Amino acid sequence: MSWLRTAVSKAVEVKNYADSVVQQAGQAVAEGAKLFQDRILIREEEEEEAEEWELDRFSYEDLSAATDSFSNDRLLGFGKVYRGVLSNSNAVKCVNHDSKQGLREFMAKIESMGRLQHKNLVQMRGWCRRKNELMLVYDYMPN
Structure with a gap:
């Protein structure tokens, strides 16, 4: 056992x-x-x-329609800044492609400005790039 x-x-x-x-x-x-x-x-x-x-990337066609084909009647101020209407009132800044600001600097500006939020700063809403044309979209602030 x-x-x-x-x-x-x-x-x-x-x-x-x-x-x-x-x-x-x-x-x-x-x-x-x-x-x-x-x-x-x-x-x-x-x-x-x-x-x-992250900012919206707008199409050139949308920005062109919002600014009446970048009409001189829509110019706002210094440089090429146009008043446009997308989902709300926006300003579209066209960056001169002949300027010393290259694509790398443009992309850095998009990233840094897109992160900034302050009550005294105009909010960047998006951007557009078409060939050598570089555009930034901001909230519109009347004078």
């Missing part, structure tokens, strides 16, 4: 070991799923932060 007790004892040990392995594997899977979920949430938060400051 001692061999039977030994066999039963060994069977219990194997079962306990198997239960332990299954439990540890389950914990590892649960922790992996939690880490995966956390990474997804972090990525979604980063995308939401980016969306908060």
Whole structure:
């Protein structure tokens, strides 16, 4: 009978070991799923932060229509700044492509100005690039 007790004892040990392995594997899977979920949430938060400051890219056709084909009657002030109407009243600034401001500087301005928010600053709403024509879209502020 001692061999039977030994066999039963060994069977219990194997079962306990198997239960332990299954439990540890389950914990590892649960922790992996939690880490995966956390990474997804972090990525979604980063995308939401980016969306908060990202500017709209307007088509040239939309800006042309909003400014009556960049009519001189729509010129506002210094440089080529036109009053336009998109979803609300906007000003469209045409950047001279012959100026020393290149595309890299233009893109840097879009990124930095798009992030700025202050009650005393006109809010930039978007931009447009068509070949060498570079345009910035701001809220319109009457004098």
